[in-house]
Amino acid sequence: EYSGTMYEAIGGRDTVEVLVDAFYQHVGKHPALIPIFPSDLTETARKQKQFLTQFFGGPALYTEEHGHPMLRARHLPFEITPTRKDAWLSCMEKALDEAAIDEPYRSAILERLTMTAQHMMNTPEKEK
Ligand code: HEM
Numbered sequence: 001e002y003s004g005t006m007y008e009a010i011g012g013r014d015t016v017e018v019l020v021d022a023f024y025q026h027v028g029k030h031p032a033l034i035p036i037f038p039s040d041l042t043e044t045a046r047k048q049k050q051f052l053t054q055f056f057g058g059p060a061l062y063t064e065e066h067g068h069p070m071l072r073a074r075h076l077p078f079e080i081t082p083t084r085k086d087a088w089l090s091c092m093e094k095a096l097d098e099a100a101i102d103e104p105y106r107s108a109i110l111e112r113l114t115m116t117a118q119h120m121m122n123t124p125e126k127e128k
Pocket residue numbers: 036037038043044047048051055066071074075078080084085088089113116117118120121
């Protein structure tokens with residue numbers, strides 16, 4: 001149990017910065033993710049910092065600049081397979097460790113992100 005927002009509990013802006021920067025370090029090296037992400041992840045990271053800030057209960061930075069997130073629609077241009085969903089979550093798990101986000105927040109965040117990531121899948125696994 002915590003009072004206030006998860007955003008405050010995990011350390012606010014500084015923690016989101018560290019988390020998202022660590023996350024895209026991994027995304028940029030993951031063979032399943034490289035093909036669908038831009039090579040320069042600066043702008044992607046900037047938007048993800050805005051999004052996760054509000055997702056964790058902080059200020060609505062993403063919506064202020066970009067409007068309603070409509071995340072599933074915004075991901076439709078990219079083929080998001082079960083393998084890519086798992087890859088995304090594995091990068092996030094490492095980043096949560098590197099940002100030193102401890103329990104109970106680590107599990108709470110992963111649980112919510114897992115549900116959101118499942119919702120982003122839009123393509124079945126390719127036949128091998
Ligand atoms: C944007 C992939 C899950 C939040 C993107 C982009 C890709 C991508 C390729 C576009 C990057 C760019 O052009 O800058 C994936 C994959 C996922 C996934 C493979 C696996 C399930 C998620 C989840 C969230 C999320 C779970 C939220 C917690 C965002 C946001 C953007 C974004 C906020 C920026 C949207 C914008 O352009 O305004 N994602 N994503 N994504 N993703 Fe994901």
